[in-house]
Amino acid sequence: MSEQTNTDTDTGNGTDTDTDTPWAIELTPEHPTERIADLAALAEDQGFGVAFTSSHYFNRDPFVALSRIAAATDELRLGPGVSNPYETHPVKLAAQTATIDELSGGRAVFGVGAGDRSSLANLGIERDRPLRRVLETFDVARDLWDGETVTHEGTFTAKDAALNLEPVSDIPVYVGAQGPHMLRMSAKHADGVLINAAHPADLEWAADELERGLEERPDERGPFESLAFASVSVAGDESDAREAARPPVAFIAGGAADPVLERHDIDREAASAVSNALERGDLNEAFGRVTPEMIDAFCIAGTTETVADRFEAALEHVDGIVVGSPLGPDLEDAIERASEALANATRRVEGE
Template sequence: MTNANTSVDDETTWGIELTPEHPLDRMADLAALAEDEGFDVAFASSHYFNRDPFVALSQMADATDSIRLGPGIVNPYETHPVKLASQTATVDEISDGRGVFGVGAGDRSTLANLGVEHERPLRRVLETFDVARDLWAGETVTHEGTFTARDASLNLDEREIPVYVGAQGPHMLRMSAKHADGVLINAAHPDDLEWAAGQLEKGLDDRSSDRGEFEALAFASVSVAADEDAAREAARPPVAFIVGGAAEPVLERHDIDRDAASAVGEAVERGDLQEAFGQVTPAMIDAFCIAGTTETVAERFDAALEHVDGLVVGSPLGPNLEDAIERASDAIERVDRSPSS
């Protein structure tokens, strides 16, 4: 791992998000393709309506040899934090030490659909990976905080698993820089990433020297295809969900009309997804997704890397997943790797 805001070079981390909306044998094949195409880490996203990410990761581990693997991103509300530590340690074990832990606060509206309270998210996330680290170190843990664990331990060998915090707001970004091994910034646009880098610097100022190096990755929605229009059309669903949950300062940063964003969010909340997708504007796609041909995407990757150490190619990837993985890899190869001045 590297320090935040390093120049683009061969140490740049390239990740990919694979969503378990597909049968698990296809998830395994996609992970193997990503490994062949040179990606460093594959995250299996976690949504209750899709297949279980940890089961998917077990299949992905069997199909690969070197790519790092982990949930991206699980939240410590739907599942008890001690259970998440056990599941992640199991992935690390079956992959011969390739596990990573992507953890975040989760989506408030999705959790509300399950009747789950989204209380004290920053503290909950921090306590979750603090306890996980103790458990992975072989300790027996008693914890009273945002959750309770009494005399908890894991029946696995000791492990060291890097923790990446999914973050977007200022407090979660600063906390991740102070305490975690890395951050997954929920953003695709250079303006958002530049702002996030400033928040991370504040956290790094308070980081203990014994924490080791820290890595900032943009967890960016990406859609790449041979045809620009097809790539942008495929971007509508994830952009709709991003816009629906975007904070006012983010909308203002991109000059997105508040009423237009509200219309998208309201359609998402009432389950009228086609209406929501149709309300997505070109400006929204430009702000919240890296979408276009291989050449366009390469230029956007290069711009993003002015502010982060690497990038996770996130959902939807593109209208054709296998083609998109290959095109994203091609875009990566086109990124200017010369040191910045």
């Protein structure tokens, strides 16, 4: 587990809980932005400290959703989770995030990653040199947020670029990561990592990779925070929760690397069938091809008690958890159940 320190860049948790374990939530703007804002307000009431909005071209605009969340909440930190620097130019991403920081009174966080390969393929975008692209994106963003004029030639180009606004606060950078190189890079350069995993075996492996990156982390970077960006589906009925898990599991399984599939003994052909359906844009077929083994490997799904047990196992390897979508068949109920499960799990881990 990486070093856990409560600082101004820490995602923290809400005021309703007495714990050092960061609680976060992902809200997917597949729903109207007004509902997303209401869900964020509920999450804040339930003790969550940060809300990420997922960024996919087929959903509502994440930054519009974030503006609504900012208006509906008081202390909740918020940001894209995760934006990618292929669909949107990195300088534009920096401006959008700075706008959210201004609008929220200094509560923004910047979640950035390489993006979903299948979604980018739908747009004819090649995800080339993802490690460099992500690193260069947040390096340039930090310079822009510091008020600098930037000229950059690398995986993207910016010439004499500057922003007409400055963030209210120092915006922490959280890198969405799954592979070894992105994990190590995040530990070396970012403020935190959003590990695209839910299973303890994957999180344990990721923690080892992060430790390798932390060995090369400059002291001036300050503390680092590891969060499991875990797909979660929780409900009163186990089968209902597992059925609601199919959409996010499809995207995870469809993009999973061979070593990940092998770790969970998932058939490569079955995962490829999911991936191919996603690239064709046939979401119903992709969701239907999700197997029980994929749900077990890539989602924390079940009743409140089951989810609490899985949270506890995850927290052996990370500093905190992002409760990712779909959350469950009933979103309001799922947020309350997820809060209860996190409270139970963190009490056990912290020895209360």
